[in-house]
Amino acid sequence: MADYREMWSLLDMDLEKHDELCAVLPEFYGEIYMDQKNRPEGMNYFNMVVSEIHGLRVKELNDGKKDGKKVVGTFCVFVPDEIITAAGAVSVGLCAGSDFWHPDGEKIVPKNTCPLVKAAVGAYFGKTCPYFQSCNLIVGETTCDAKKKAWEIFSKEIDTHVMELPQMKREKNERHWEEEVALFKEKIEEVTGHTITEEELYERIKLHNEKRSVLKRLYDFRKVDNPPISGKDVLLITQIAFYDDPKRFIEMTNKLCDELEERVKENSGVYEKDAPRLLITGTPMAIPNWKMHHIIETSNAAVVAEETCTGTKYFKNLVSEEEKDMEGMIKNLASRYMKTNCAVFTPNKNRIDDIINMYKEYKADGVIYYSLPFCTCYAAEYMSVKEALEKEGIPVIMIETGYGLEDAGQIKTRLEAFLEML
Ligand code: BJ8
Numbered sequence: 001m002a003d004y005r006e007m008w009s010l011l012d013m014d015l016e017k018h019d020e021l022c023a024v025l026p027e028f029y030g031e032i033y034m035d036q037k038n039r040p041e042g043m044n045y046f047n048m049v050v051s052e053i054h055g056l057r058v059k060e061l062n063d064g065k066k067d068g069k070k071v072v073g074t075f076c077v078f079v080p081d082e083i084i085t086a087a088g089a090v091s092v093g094l095c096a097g098s099d100f101w102h103p104d105g106e107k108i109v110p111k112n113t114c115p116l117v118k119a120a121v122g123a124y125f126g127k128t129c130p131y132f133q134s135c136n137l138i139v140g141e142t143t144c145d146a147k148k149k150a151w152e153i154f155s156k157e158i159d160t161h162v163m164e165l166p167q168m169k170r171e172k173n174e175r176h177w178e179e180e181v182a183l184f185k186e187k188i189e190e191v192t193g194h195t196i197t198e199e200e201l202y203e204r205i206k207l208h209n210e211k212r213s214v215l216k217r218l219y220d221f222r223k224v225d226n227p228p229i230s231g232k233d234v235l236l237i238t239q240i241a242f243y244d245d246p247k248r249f250i251e252m253t254n255k256l257c258d259e260l261e262e263r264v265k266e267n268s269g270v271y272e273k274d275a276p277r278l279l280i281t282g283t284p285m286a287i288p289n290w291k292m293h294h295i296i297e298t299s300n301a302a303v304v305a306e307e308t309c310t311g312t313k314y315f316k317n318l319v320s321e322e323e324k325d326m327e328g329m330i331k332n333l334a335s336r337y338m339k340t341n342c343a344v345f346t347p348n349k350n351r352i353d354d355i356i357n358m359y360k361e362y363k364a365d366g367v368i369y370y371s372l373p374f375c376t377c378y379a380a381e382y383m384s385v386k387e388a389l390e391k392e393g394i395p396v397i398m399i400e401t402g403y404g405l406e407d408a409g410q411i412k413t414r415l416e417a418f419l420e421m422l
Contacts, residue, residue, distance in 0.1 A: 004055045007062060011133035018128045021100050022054065025288065032294050036230055038270050040263065042256030043233055049240050053287075057243060058130040061090055065134070070192050073135040075120065076143055077309045077340055078165055080333050082319065083185050085246065086204040087192040092131050093242025094138065096120045097289030099403040101128065108153060109146075114374045115402045116286055117146040121153060131243065137191050139184070141165045143344045144377055161187045167345055169338060178334040185330065201329050205319045211246050212315035214253045219312065221260045222304045223362050226269030228260045231280075231303025232293040238310050239287035271302045276422050279362060281307040281355050281385070282370035283378050289403055292370055295411055301419055305362040307355050308370070313340055316354075343377040351381070352388045359394055365422045366395040368415075373402050395422055 008015060029050055049057070061071050070089040074081075084091040096119035105113070105122030113121075123129035132138075140151035140162045154160045163180045166173035189195050218237065221228055237256075241249055263269075278301055280292065285308065293303050305311065317339045320332040341351035359367060367389060371378045382398050389396045397418045401407055 002055060004059065007059060008054075008130055008133075011058075011062070011130055012127060013130060013133055014127040017126060018054075021098075021128055024100070025053070026051065028288065032290050033232065033236070036232065036270065036297075038268065039233065040229055040256060040259050042252070042259045045252045045256075046233070046236055046240055049244060050236070054130050057245075058134060060245070061092070061131075061134045064090060065136075070136040071134045072188070072191070073132065073138040075139070075147065076141045076165075077314055078141050078143070078337050078342075079139050079163065080181060080184065080337060081246075082201060082204040082208050082333060083181070083188050083196065085207070086196045086200040087188045087194045089136075089188065089192050092135070093286075094120060094123075094129075094131060094135075095242075095284060095286035096123045096129065097239075097286030097403065101126060102403075104128070109150065112374050114144075114146050114283075114372050116284070116372060117150050119286075119403070121150055124154065124157075137161060137187075139163065143342065144375070146374070159191070165344070169345060174334065174338055177338050178331055181334045181337070182330050198324060198326050198329070201326065202321075202324050205321060205329060205333070207246055207250075209318045209321065211241065211250055212318055214250050214257065215241065215315040217257045218253055218260070219305065219315075221257070221264060224264055225363075226264075226267055226273075227271060227302060227304060228263035228269055229256075230270045230293075230297055231306075232290060232297055235285060235290060235293050235303075235306065235310060236287075238306075238314060239285070241314065242287075242310075271297075272300055276301045276365045276419050277304045277363060278302065278366055278368050279305050279307065279355070279359050279364040280311070280368045280370050281351075281358075282368075283372045283375050284309040285370075286310065291401065291403065291405065291408070292368065292399065292411075295408060295415060296368070299412060299415055299419065301415075304364055305358050307351075307358050309340075309342070312354075312358065313342075316340075343381045348381060352385055355385060356388065356392055356394070359389075359392075366397070366418065369396055369398040371398065371400045373400055 072084045072089050072091050073094040075095055081091045095116055101119040101122030104126030105118035108121050108125055124132040137159045142148055142164050151160050151162050163184055166176050296303050317336050319336040323329055369382050386396055
């Protein structure tokens with residue numbers, strides 16, 4: 001990797017602490033990713049992105065800032081990227097997936113806060129993440145309690161906009177969300193100093209739909225009997241989608257998909273024959289949280305899909321391209337995003353339908369209900385999901401685990417017992 005110390009220092013980062021992070025990541029990634037058998041060539045681009053994770057892309061963001069481009073950090077798939085990019089700003093997903101950031105996070109939020117929020121707070125206040133340090137604005141949402149309180153903490157240090165996400169999906173809640181999307185557009189225009197035109201927004205709606213479509217193309221390859229790509233690799237690609245340049249991401253993912261198409265024709269897969277196929281549902285897995293996938297795929301099983309925000313929730317449903325006027329487009333954006341079935345909603349029956357449909361579509365043999373500790377909404381929703389899956393005769397197991405590897409052996413044992421039952 002090139003030397004980015006000057007850039008990091010200009011970003012006011014804690015260089016010494018950041019060096020510790022940079023020292024462990026390559027080995028960690030190498031162990032988890034580089035030993036996989038028969039990996040597609042197209043993964044080389046994504047390997048490069050990871051090796052440059054705090055370098056090249058951060059440099060691009062900061063070069064853009066010199067030309068007046070703003071950087072907007074987000075934490076939830078409810079925040080419409082289309083509006084950010086239509087104003088000429090760059091959107092970066094800031095959820096953090098390593099316990100490296102927990103000690104700094106625990107200085108500010110209670111120890112028993114969900115690992116994702118604790119890591120994000122630690123990454124920002126410990127000054128060890130160049131993405132946080134590059135942001136002009138961060139955007140929060142009223143989803144879970146941990147996040148809501150985190151925005152108050154962030155807002156003391158950085159311009160923070162909070163979108164008020166309703167907790168139900170009635171007609172009046174839909175209208176309210178439309179207003180929130182319109183307010184968000186105003187905020188982005190204020191921060192960028194740019195009034196978004198109808199043409200700009202329409203172009204970006206098409207671009208982000210294209211990004212969703214390429215991800216759908218990628219995930220569809222996992223439905224075949226002998227998947228040509230591992231779940232671990234697809235998870236990585238989806239995590240990268242949150243901060244890579246959208247046009248380049250579309251191009252490189254399409255290129256990989258062309259290769260996967262050939263592999264399917266040649267029946268060239270990555271798993272052992274008859275490896276049990278698992279669907280994961282639950283809380284998001286922010287980069288570099290690859291723990292669950294790694295445990296599963298080193299236990300001779302395959303992860304064939306994720307009903308999570310770092311899975312299908314990120315790209316499911318396109319924004320309608322029918323309307324080209326501002327009001328119509330805002331309505332269409334709001335309506336697409338409101339279709340996301342997050343556990344913060346009540347009731348949330350559509351999520352259960354999604355899980356059952358995906359189980360069938362991806363020809364899964366069992367479901368892993370994954371939850372980060374202290375995530376009450378996802379943990380509590382397990383009861384209704386379990387009941388519904390059992391009615392359908394779908395085997396399910398809940399695994400609640402954080403970012404640390406101390407419980408990996410125990411999880412493997414439980415998983416192996418589950419796999420034997422399938
Ligand atoms: S749409 S899942 S990205 S809110 S894991 S911080 S819920 S305590 S991340 Fe999420 Fe948006 Fe919903 Fe998706 Fe809270 Fe739970 Fe932590 Fe979570």
